[in-house]
Amino acid sequence: MTGRILISLALLVLAGPANSQNLAELPAKCRVAEQLVERDFALPRVLRAIAAKRLDILVLGAGSSLLPGANGIKNAYPARLQIALAEKLPGVAVKVTTDVQARRTAAEMMKTLGPALAAAKPALMVWQTGTVDAMQAIDLDQFSAALGHGINIAHSAGADVVLINAQFSPRTESMIALGTYAENMRWVALQQEVPLFDRFSIMKLWADLGTFDLYSATKKLDIAERVHDCIGRLLADLVVESAKPDEPHAESGR
């Protein structure tokens, strides 16, 4: 994973700034991680929903989809995703609902998944998971199985899926094997042919470049809010890019 980030650093230097049409819309801070937003698989149901001018999204997640404080909900990435998507998709009614609760493993999220999907009827389920599984050292096979199960449930409920892996958390790195679970999600995503939003690598790149100081011991919310804002925007890029019609997505390499 380190290698992947070093390579993106190298690409960043080589490619220079002017190789994406999204640049203008992204704040400079988020922009550096753009190389890591891969558009690997299509989102046909989202494409149809955009064509029908109504895009409902369900964010299924645990504690790292939340921010504390009175404005926590407004500033966390699910709400930022809704705003970013609404900007990128004028004329489309975008609505993000959440099923977010701290300290849940992938398997535990399965319990409320059915009712949540039935209530939201989303075209897309954004599924953030992997942190609590890593903390509890859940068996990797069980973790993968839970992911596959959840993706199948979402697909049969008519929703595309985007997976989000764990946050990069430098202070707790020697205590939680987040990287293993984040990589495992990449394999599951490849196998199930769903896009992965590689939050782990993106935040690691931010930390390496000094974009955001993820090491600081602060009670203040400003950095956390900006991180969530960037994640919301980059996620919106991924959704819109993956749902573009008539472009063979495999050949979109640089």
Add this chain to the structure above:
Amino acid sequence: MIKVSTERDLRLDLFRGIALWLIFLDHIPSNAVSWITIRNYGFSDATEIFVFISGYTAAFVYGRAMSEHGFIVASARVLKRAWQIYIAHVFLFAIYLAEIAYVAHSFDNPLYTEEMGVLDFLKNPEVTIFQALILKFKPVNMDVLPLYIVLLFWFPPVLWLLLRAPSIALVASATLYALMWQFEWNIPAYPQGEWVFNPFAWQLLFVFGAWCALGGAQRLARWLNSPVVFGLAVAYLLFAFGIAMTWYFPRLAVFVPKFVGEAIYPIDKTNLDVLRILHFLSLAVITLWFVPRDWPLLRSRVSWPAIVCGQHSLETFCLGVFLAFAGHFVFTEVSNRLLTHIIVSVSGIAIMVAAAALVSWYKRMERQGPGPRPPSIKPGYAGGDA
């Protein structure tokens, strides 16, 4: 009964020393220098090298003890070694606890509310510490020593069989490996899950190493010198390298046929995936091809730092785990720049070499003892541990 060769193969110490350095580099989270380690270019990593060579040297040292002094004496020595490793593991756990307690006390960030939950176990230390003492609770990166303890604990009867019927011992080990895959055997861990290094799986590499030490290597010589085997090993390493590149350039993944991806993933480290064994064996074949037993550089100063680390592997390994904690601490508390990563990595290895040299000196001194005494170790046995 098989006769154990008396000449210690310095290549073992060299490559075990290098493996210990790589394990240290890989154990510092987010270490940029770990980019150079072999796990990034194929399926296996330094753990395979370490376990294989540990099996080899265990058979080499205790095999001779068992031939000369019998089962009881050799078993007692093996178990004493397992006990030393247990003590080392508990010592490392104490250091780990100190680090965790510090982080829990000093770190607070609203972005990481969820992640800080990992410190909850400090709320009930009586359970956690007990579970750590019975080797069920093993913090991140502290899984190798418990594996080693279990492998040594089993080793006396395995060695006994290896000395009498090596082929049967190896087949038994492979059968256990196969049964583990069939019935998903592993040892439970705390708070849940199972051992990260499944002893039922990793014993295969340990026993294979021991088998090689007790004459197996000679029996394999015909194969090892065959250009066909060499070619296959090169081809397999290239294949693994190609797959590894798709991890860094996901766009290359389109060149991997779907059935290949389905066949190889996930590459299971816990249960020592067959792909990992093959990768290790290919590396070994190529290494043996280029590094003969009488390789001149083995006796030169260039190889000495790695060899001395490899000869005192337990001390070096434990120090490496501790230095990895300390290195991570430097990254978080002092500086996270690339230069810091390089300085921490290089000085960590330098400290490991210095400590190994010190241990070596102590052992030489203790062997000389207070008065004249016949040397208990034969010449040619380069003063290393199992």
